[in-house]
Amino acid sequence: MHIETVAIEGIVAITPPRFGDHRGYFSEVFKDAWFRENVANVTFVQDNESLSAQAGTVRGLHFQIPPFAQGKLVRCLAGRIMDVVVDIRVGSPSFGKWLSQELSPETGKQLWIPPGFAHGFATIEPNSVISYKVTAPYSPQHDRGIAWNDPLIGIRWPFDERDIVSSDKDKTLPRLAELPSHFSYSPQQPRD
16 A cells, blocks of 8 residues: 655545456455554444535535544545545644545545544546545534635635535535634654
């Protein structure tokens, strides 16, 4: 597995190797022991999948608060997405900053997003299917989010804001400045 360092501490991009021949390819997309040793020592409890039919669909920016805070391992099974994370850990040097990674089945790249980050994505192609493992089950009472178009965060989505397809719920999410403090930053310890 190839690990890519990204600009925000805690976020990890992972690309599993593929072994191909005239039939196609084979890839081990997740290995629990490898993930625990090289990325995060967590237990995944649920796998989720979503289909977005239209290009230009934005979902997010979502997160869950403790005790149901979720880490997510995200990958794209069909289509193509711009996957986005925003650091919401109070005291973090990157608090309020965002980064994006393009995910598609062609690259096989995955993104690890630990608790303390808001997550969302935009579909670049129609019929995009997203699969993600989570470290805590869905809990409606702990479900939160921030506005995908918060001007202080300033995410550069790949579409004009007027053309974005979004849910009614996501259109009414608060801005980052309106959120109470749910997560605090503590520097990561180097892995052995």
